Structure formats: C-alpha cells, structure tokens
Amino acid sequence: MVYSILKTLVLPPGIFILFLIVAFFSARGVLARLLIFLTTALLSILSLPIVATVLLSSLEPYAALITEAPIPVDAQAIIVLGSEVYTDALEYDGDTLGQRTLARVRYGAFLARKTGLPLYVTGGGADGSHPAVGKLMAEALKGEFGITVSGIEDQSRTTRENALLSVPMLRHDGIEHALVVTHAWHMPRAIESFERAGLRVTAAPTILARRQDTQDQHGLSDWLFSVHALESSYFALHEYLGSAWYQLGSAGRGSN
Numbered sequence: 001m002v003y004s005i006l007k008t009l010v011l012p013p014g015i016f017i018l019f020l021i022v023a024f025f026s027a028r029g030v031l032a033r034l035l036i037f038l039t040t041a042l043l044s045i046l047s048l049p050i051v052a053t054v055l056l057s058s059l060e061p062y063a064a065l066i067t068e069a070p071i072p073v074d075a076q077a078i079i080v081l082g083s084e085v086y087t088d089a090l091e092y093d094g095d096t097l098g099q100r101t102l103a104r105v106r107y108g109a110f111l112a113r114k115t116g117l118p119l120y121v122t123g124g125g126a127d128g129s130h131p132a133v134g135k136l137m138a139e140a141l142k143g144e145f146g147i148t149v150s151g152i153e154d155q156s157r158t159t160r161e162n163a164l165l166s167v168p169m170l171r172h173d174g175i176e177h178a179l180v181v182t183h184a185w186h187m188p189r190a191i192e193s194f195e196r197a198g199l200r201v202t203a204a205p206t207i208l209a210r211r212q213d214t215q216d217q218h219g220l221s222d223w224l225f226s227v228h229a230l231e232s233s234y235f236a237l238h239e240y241l242g243s244a245w246y247q248l249g250s251a252g253r254g255s256n
Helices: 002-010 014-026 030-046 049-057 099-115 133-145 159-172 184-196 227-252
Strands: 077-081 085-089 094-097 119-122 151-153 177-183 200-206
Touching: 002 014, 014 030, 030 049, 030 227, 049 227, 077 099, 077 159, 077 184, 094 099, 094 133, 099 119, 099 133, 099 177, 099 200, 119 133, 119 159, 133 151, 151 159, 159 184, 177 184, 184 200, 184 227
Parallel strands: 077 119, 077 177, 119 151, 177 200
Antiparallel strands: 085 094
C-alpha cells in the first residue's frame, strides 16, 4: 500500500499535482492562486479512477450483449466502427490498428463467430499519407482473426460520417438491422448517428467501465491518481462535448 501511494505521488499526474500545490502556496496574488487552485482541483479530480469510472458509466445506457441482453434474432449484420491507427509501427513494419480500434475489432470478431452474421467495417483516414482505418481493420480481421469482411467503408472521418457513408453500403446488401460495435462510452453518439441515417441498430458495446464483479466495490486504487484515469476522463468529456456539438448541429438543421 505504501509503495502504491509513493508511486502515485512520484509519477505523473501525481507529481504535477504536488508541484501545483507547492506553486499555490508560493504564488502571490489572488488571481494567480485561484488559477492554480482550479487547475490543481480539476487535474486531481479527473485523475481519480473512481471519478473516471463514474464519468464513463454515465455514458453507458446500453446493456452488454449476451450477458445482460440477448442478441436480437432479426439482426442481419455487424458493423464495427474504427478509431485510431498505430502509424509507422516498427514491429509491424508499417501502419496497424491502434488499441481502441483493435478492441472493437476483437469484439466484432467475437460476435461474428457467436452469431454467424456478416461483418462490416467503417473508418477513413486522417490524411492521404496512411491507409484508411477501415482497410486496416479488414486486413487484421482476415489475417489475425480469420474473418473476411463483407464490406468496407473507408472515407468517413467522424462518427456521423461512419453512419452516413456505411448505411448505403449496408442497405445495398439488404441489411435493415445491424449490431453496432464500438466502445461503450462512444455508443450513444454512434447509435444516434445510425438511427438518424435511417438504419435500425442494436448497441453491441465493448470495454464497459462497469464490471460484473466489482460494482459498488471500491478499494485504495480507486482513490490514487492515475494517468489511465485521466485519459478515461478525457474520453468521457470528449463524448459529452461531441454529443453537445451534434445536438447543436441537429437543432440548427431543425428536424431534418
């Protein structure tokens, strides 16, 4: 326990928080102290695993398939949303899937084997210098999971474009109801985007902040500063901002 506490205080973000506390007591002037206090408070709160879990869990209204909800019998396909690319990877001699994309691909492959449903992928590229994430997903599914995808959408750059550009591909293949695979915290925005694009979808979330065996059970580690927790808080806040932006855009377009 002592080691865990010391490690938390010596490594980021704990060491930064300590420096900010020292700066607070060394600063002169009300405004300087106020800014340092607010920065310290926000960094401390967002770096706590228990706070990150609460933020992420609030974005998880959809149940985990199989364990919490049955897979709909009328589902016709699985669509996996891409995320980031691990570019110029030395060990792979080129670009490959980033951690978030790989987690989604793995769960999509798991569902495909469970259900026998055809698998589709969606995700474009940030620029023309690297392959689109959709193509990398298809390559990984075939080469590492032994699954050939039924369709690739490789032009989208946002969640909304994931839906707008992949729904025509799905409809062309006669798909009216699909399972959507993405991170649990990203699912509300994904589901809204696909429904607005006119496709009936069922959420198939992965990497849930909720855990079957740890609900309402918190230990010391939940109260120790963590870079992973800070990253998780970032993704949660990013989703809140993204959802708000989508809502503003929808309001600006009226009901269309």
